[in-house]
Amino acid sequence: MDRFAQNEENILSPASPSAGRKVELPTAGNLGKELPSAGANVQTCTRCCINSTVAGVKFDARGECNFCTMHDELERAYPIDEPGTGAFGAAIEKIKADGRGKKYDCVLGVSGGRDSSYTLWLLKQQGLRPLAVHFNDGFGNPVAGKNMTRAAQALKVDLRTITSDWRESKDLRIAFLRASTPDFGMPTDLGIAAALYAVATKENLHYVVIGQSFRTEGICPLEWLYFEGKYLKEVHRRFGKVPLRPWKPEDPGFNLGIPEFCYYAFIRRIKTFLPLYHLRYVRDEVDDLLIRELGWVYPGAHYYDDLYQSLMTYILRVKFGIDRRIFNYAALVRSGQMNREEAIGRVREVYVIEDPKVIQLCIKRLGLTQEEFNEIIALPPKTFHDYPTNYAWLRRFKFVVRMMANLQIVPKSTYMKYFDFC
């Protein structure tokens, strides 16, 4: 398979091997799980909407949560600049200087969602020549796909799609579902990161740009999403059936352990830049701009550039009692973009992203029968602590990760997520 080719296939095409087989969803009722935030004894932060259902939460004497403390630390580390000034302006100039004589200045990960579409527009506004890279892991939302191609055309940016090996990707997804941990979407995140490093390596670029903002997205608790190459390998070793292809620097597949990461960070000297961390980023204003400038269409929900999110949201709610909107909404409350009462009310209702038709399509595309899916849902919930990982080792050497955050090799928020929670 040419991993650099544009993949026309998407989940809504009748390409699934089990298409036509009837698959019914277990209902929340028969699983006996109510919405996590609707319980009677839930304590809620007095400032945001984080509550006691969130892994790793602590409240101080004023009733404020540790996620709010972390947000304030990030605010101090990444003050808001005007475009062209401060740390933001300095970073743009460094990237421009590094790109001299090259076809591109940097690699930008794109999905067709709001954050990456806006970041693409922003980089062009700043006079950069980004190469937009999309990782197609088989569940792309066609609305987001059209957003990407329209934006690339309008901004005259090259768009490169890296398509995962579907046999590997499907096997990893099922392995993680059987591992029964809440971070079963992690292989795609790791595939995205590896693909961005690979393209930067191929093009001899030193900057990978990511369109995320802690002010609108928040920080995901570590136990809900633990991102690490060894963890992926161990889960695959226990539950996978298809061997993973070996790592190649320009074709890494799903390999991004500590040795591979060190290769990209220290041999290839690739850094990460998160421009939205430095800017005022208001979602409603951005939506208007994207619609006006790029003909952008809202994919229907946050994270819905990937249709697998529909299945993920459903399983997280009924099996793990997890609602990931809570840390997104909490961030919006802290940055004054959502009313606290509205946020608390919203997490008491089932998220619209849980579309039964899309969930059924996801299950069919994985080739699972209803019985197999029900078995997976019924497995006892676990976390990454139940599998061999490098976490204890990383904790011992956390000063190294702090140093890497200071050198912009990883975002400061990554250091906080891995070590400040505990």
Ligand SMILES: [Zn+2]
């Ligand atoms: Zn809080």
